[in-house]
Structure formats: C-alpha cells, structure tokens
Amino acid sequence: MYISCMARKDQLSAAEREFFGRVARAAFSNPFGAERLQLDREIAGVGGRLAQPELIRRTMARIREAVGALEEQGRADLRRFSGDDRELLRSALLFEAFHRHAAEFDQLIRQQVADGEEPCAVPFAKEVLALLARRGLSAEEARRTFAFFFQMRRAFYFIAHGLVGTSPCMGEFRRHLWNNVFTHDIRWYERHLWNRMEDFSTLLLGETGTGKGAAAAAIGRSGFIPFDEARGRFAESFTRNFVSINLSQYPEALIESELFGHKKGAFTGAIDHHRGIFARCSAHGAIFLDEIGDVSVPVQIKLLQILQERTFSPVGSHEKQRFSGRVIAATNRPLEKLREQGEFRDDFFYRLSSDVIAVPSLLQRLQEDPRELEVLLELVVERTIGEGSAELVSLVKESLAAEPGPGYGWPGNVRELEQAVRRILLTRSYRGELPVAPGDLRGRLLAAVDGGTLDAQGLLAGYCALLYRRLGTYEQVAKVTGLDRRTVKKYVLAGDAG
Numbered sequence: 001m002y003i004s005c006m007a008r009k010d011q012l013s014a015a016e017r018e019f020f021g022r023v024a025r026a027a028f029s030n031p032f033g034a035e036r037l038q039l040d041r042e043i044a045g046v047g048g049r050l051a052q053p054e055l056i057r058r059t060m061a062r063i064r065e066a067v068g069a070l071e072e073q074g075r076a077d078l079r080r081f082s083g084d085d086r087e088l089l090r091s092a093l094l095f096e097a098f099h100r101h102a103a104e105f106d107q108l109i110r111q112q113v114a115d116g117e118e119p120c121a122v123p124f125a126k127e128v129l130a131l132l133a134r135r136g137l138s139a140e141e142a143r144r145t146f147a148f149f150f151q152m153r154r155a156f157y158f159i160a161h162g163l164v165g166t167s168p169c170m171g172e173f174r175r176h177l178w179n180n181v182f183t184h185d186i187r188w189y190e191r192h193l194w195n196r197m198e199d200f201s202t203l204l205l206g207e208t209g210t211g212k213g214a215a216a217a218a219i220g221r222s223g224f225i226p227f228d229e230a231r232g233r234f235a236e237s238f239t240r241n242f243v244s245i246n247l248s249q250y251p252e253a254l255i256e257s258e259l260f261g262h263k264k265g266a267f268t269g270a271i272d273h274h275r276g277i278f279a280r281c282s283a284h285g286a287i288f289l290d291e292i293g294d295v296s297v298p299v300q301i302k303l304l305q306i307l308q309e310r311t312f313s314p315v316g317s318h319e320k321q322r323f324s325g326r327v328i329a330a331t332n333r334p335l336e337k338l339r340e341q342g343e344f345r346d347d348f349f350y351r352l353s354s355d356v357i358a359v360p361s362l363l364q365r366l367q368e369d370p371r372e373l374e375v376l377l378e379l380v381v382e383r384t385i386g387e388g389s390a391e392l393v394s395l396v397k398e399s400l401a402a403e404p405g406p407g408y409g410w411p412g413n414v415r416e417l418e419q420a421v422r423r424i425l426l427t428r429s430y431r432g433e434l435p436v437a438p439g440d441l442r443g444r445l446l447a448a449v450d451g452g453t454l455d456a457q458g459l460l461a462g463y464c465a466l467l468y469r470r471l472g473t474y475e476q477v478a479k480v481t482g483l484d485r486r487t488v489k490k491y492v493l494a495g496d497a498g
C-alpha cells in the first residue's frame, strides 16, 4: 500500500532538488543577514557585488523561470509530491508567490498607514488565495499563509524603511529585529509560535534619539493578523497593533490610570471612564513602555504582576481584563546601575528581557562607516521637505563638515541630526549641542603638552574635553578615564573654557 502510494508521487530531479533546496534555504533565512545575501547571489548566478534591488530582481527572475517550468509540466502542485521533496518545494513555491505580490503588499501597507484604524480592502487577496490553492494548499492553510505573507512584508517594510544605515552595527541591529519578530528559525515560528509570542518581551537599550521608538514600532506593527476572507480584509489594522506610552511624562499618581484605565468616579477628577493602554492593545499587538528606567518600584511591581498573570483591572474596578499582547520596553538609563542601587527590580528586569537589544549610537555608526551620514541625510531631507534633494543633502553635508566637524559626538543621535538639518535649512549652520571652545582643542592641548606647560589638572581637563567631543556623553568619558561622571563634567567644562 505504502509503496504503491509512493510510486504515484512525483519526484524532483537532482538538479531541481539542488535549485529549489537553495530557494527554500533563502526563504527561511533572515532577509537582513549575510546568509541570505550569499544565497541570493548563488540563485541569481552572480559572483561579485551587485546593488540590492538588481540582485533581488535577478534572483526572482531565476526562481520564476524555474517555477514556470514546473507549471508548464503541470507539476507546480504540492499534492503531487511527498516527504522531503514536498517540504522543500512548499517553501520554494510559497517564496515565489510571496515575492510575486511584494509590491502590492507594500502598497497595502502605505494605504493602511494613510487610512488608520479601519482595515483596508485587499483587492489582490482573491488572486493570491487562488494561486495558493493551485499550489495545493487547503483553504485554511492558504488564508493563514496569506496572513503570514503580509506579516513578513510588514516586518521587512518597517525594519528596512524605519531604520536605515549602511554601517555593520546597523545591519546587525536590523537582523536582530527580524529575529525578534520571527525567532531565529522562521519555520518554528510559522508552525508553532505565530500565536504564542505574548511571553517574548523585549528590552531596547541605547542613548536618546538612537531609534528605540522606531525599532519598537517596527516590532509592534509586525504581529500576526488573521485574514477575514468573507470581508476581503485583514481582521484589524496594524496601526492598532502598536500602542506606546512615555512613562516619564506622567506623575506617579496618574501612571496607573494611564496604564490600566480607570472607572468613572474611581478618584477625584475621574469624571469619565478611561481606557488605559493595556486595554487599547490588540490581541497580537505590542505595548511599548518607553523610559521604563524612570518608573517607581511600586509601578514596577504592578507591571510585573500583569506580565505574569496576564490580567489587569482598571483603577476602581474588580473586573479582570486579559492582556495578550507583547511587551517592548526601552530606556536610555543605565539599568545595571539602577539594579545595583535597588531602583530597578531584578525580577522585573528578567521578566522584561526575553530579548535585550542594544541600539547603536550615531557616533558608533559613523565611526564604522562614514557613508552612513549621507544615507541618513538623504532620508532626513526627504522627510523634512517631502521629497529627495541631492542639492540640499550636499549643502547640509558641507555645513556639518565645517561645523561642528567630523569629530563631533552627536549626543542626541539621529534626533539631533534631524534638528541639525532643520537648523541648517533655516540658518545655514549648526554648531552642535556641546560647548564649543574657540580654536582647535586638540591642537591647543598637544601644543601645551609639547611645550611642557600643563599641570595635571589642566592635562586632565583638556583630555576630558577632547573625549567628550568624540564620545558625546559624560558617562562614556567617565568609563574611559575611570573618573566619576560629576568629576568628568567639571573637567570637560574647564577643558573647553581653557
């Protein structure tokens, strides 16, 4: 029985197995990782460097050609195959179907961002579901796969567009974010974890303005959303999937009600019911707790309780509500230190940190790859004036090269860069946020060292000021010099003035 059943099944040739095997590996691999790049090159049959869009175009052309050949032979149907061949072909055929509609998914994402909370119609859904049915998927499998396609495209879109940059640390950051959404093995995610991500919390650590909020939004907008075939729409808009709160904005007395909501009359001033952000977060969405390092221990305890029990009650109510979203938290404060000082609870820290992502500073990015500045300027100019302008980019670049100069530390990171661009557009110059000493600090310091005119205090002050320009924060200078932050600040101010 088994043998006769197997005999009726089709088999891939050795060459097909090799080709589609490679395509299947590309389908599983992280699109921001080195392995995927290598596989794309092998599939496209190109050796050297090729710009990304052209590489993808050629890769997809080769895959389409191979799938087209199967179609002509009436073999592009999983029901004809079994065992390993079927598994491998499944990934390859779905990968092809996904890329065939990538541009339409991108259009849908832009449309949904513009439309907001009401889910948009998905005009190409019928065509994709019909294609997946022809490939041998059941109606249920096809719907889930279609929803999974949309999820992957959203993750790719928001990570690639929200967090640009050519430096290796930025590449690694994007790779990490993708894994944060889909785990390190997307096959596991698709089979077992797509609706079980609620306990995977994320902690984003990094200086102010580095893109922690942008990263959290990329993760939050990339949750799984089922497709409602009867309505021809996804069950909800991904814009509802991400709810954020800046915890440092609220006085202690209001935080609980912002987080959990309150009932009318729960306290003086509660004149109406209020839904907190836990209630506003949708089932597969994420809640972003920004500035988590600023919350008091009692609030940490309450949040910990929710994360453990997954239920909460609005202030003034006993009614339990369930929370099934993911939690993403971020801070630019030194959590290690806060934990040592007892200001941040260890149990809360561990509950928040299924994944800890260190977001690179702009300084690190520029040091790793000076081209990063141009890429960011192109984006910032486009965001500022609504379209790209090579002329403006070079004007801003020239201005920044003259002042504050290439050694500048960018303590406010990308947010400061955005501000610098605006200021240059208005006033033609940006001097930087740091105290800028007249003259060349490094030159003055070296001349004084050569001349043997400096005392120990003066030497330290000059050195601290120099490091501060380069590293951008008093904390970093304290780390390098072994001094405490306050002493560093005193020396920096003296060094800059001297």
Ligand SMILES: Nc1ncnc2c1ncn2[C@@H]1O[C@H](COP(=O)(O)OP(=O)(O)OP(=O)(O)O)[C@@H](O)[C@H]1O
Binding pocket: 161, 162, 163, 164, 165, 206, 207, 208, 209, 210, 211, 212, 213, 214, 215, 290, 331, 332, 379, 414, 415, 418
């Ligand atoms: N790599 C990047 N590519 C494009 N834009 C970026 C990048 N990093 C940051 N930005 C932009 O910089 C600005 C500040 O980023 P964001 O608010 O995410 O920083 P943050 O780390 O959350 O800051 P804070 O700690 O002060 O809240 C935003 O406009 C964001 O879009």
